[in-house]
Amino acid sequence: MLSIMRTGITVAWSVGVVAVIAAVGVGAVMLATSVASSAAPSGPAESTPGPTPSPTAALDEEAAMMAELGDGYQHFGHGTSIPKNAIAGCPEAGYIFLGSDDDGPSHAEHLGADLIDLGPRDFARGTVGFDAAGGIATYTVAAGDVETVIGERFCIYNGMALGMLNGYAGGDAIQPGDVLTLNADLVTDWVSPYPEG
Numbered sequence: 001m002l003s004i005m006r007t008g009i010t011v012a013w014s015v016g017v018v019a020v021i022a023a024v025g026v027g028a029v030m031l032a033t034s035v036a037s038s039a040a041p042s043g044p045a046e047s048t049p050g051p052t053p054s055p056t057a058a059l060d061e062e063a064a065m066m067a068e069l070g071d072g073y074q075h076f077g078h079g080t081s082i083p084k085n086a087i088a089g090c091p092e093a094g095y096i097f098l099g100s101d102d103d104g105p106s107h108a109e110h111l112g113a114d115l116i117d118l119g120p121r122d123f124a125r126g127t128v129g130f131d132a133a134g135g136i137a138t139y140t141v142a143a144g145d146v147e148t149v150i151g152e153r154f155c156i157y158n159g160m161a162l163g164m165l166n167g168y169a170g171g172d173a174i175q176p177g178d179v180l181t182l183n184a185d186l187v188t189d190w191v192s193p194y195p196e197g
Helices: 002-024 026-039 055-069 147-153 159-165
Strands: 073-077 080-083 094-099 107-112 127-130 136-140 179-181
Touching: 073 107, 080 094, 094 159, 147 159, 159 179
Parallel strands: none
Antiparallel strands: 073 080, 094 107, 127 136, 136 179
């Protein structure tokens, strides 16, 4: 959500610019464009490297986000926060993180609460598989199952990420009999189903 917070600031700034444009009129925009065009340098632009963000700067941004959101959210790190009590019946939710940190290698990670099974329901009637320690590990898809409802059954806030976690590209539907890994920590070789570039 850190990126969402940054986007929120950008949106607020954009709305402010639109309000100023509306108040001043289009003529000011045309004048500003004309002045900016005539003031542009004719040679190649020189860039000055900016300061390299320190790890503490990232922590400060995360702390600021947590303070802004308040106690009504679960904070997972990776710039991710979700509303508490977002899934009915779940004391806390888990979250599937798929991505990378600081341009590192992409990986899958389970964040937040351990998986719990709230029991079969419409659109999530499949069977559960367990790891050697007895923790929820896999799920065998039943006819009519839907990723988001499977996620809700196991207190996974972003159940729609189950397909991508398991190598399905967008538009590829899960099928009855498919075995999905639910615990993202068990997917140690995760690769995005979408090519980079």
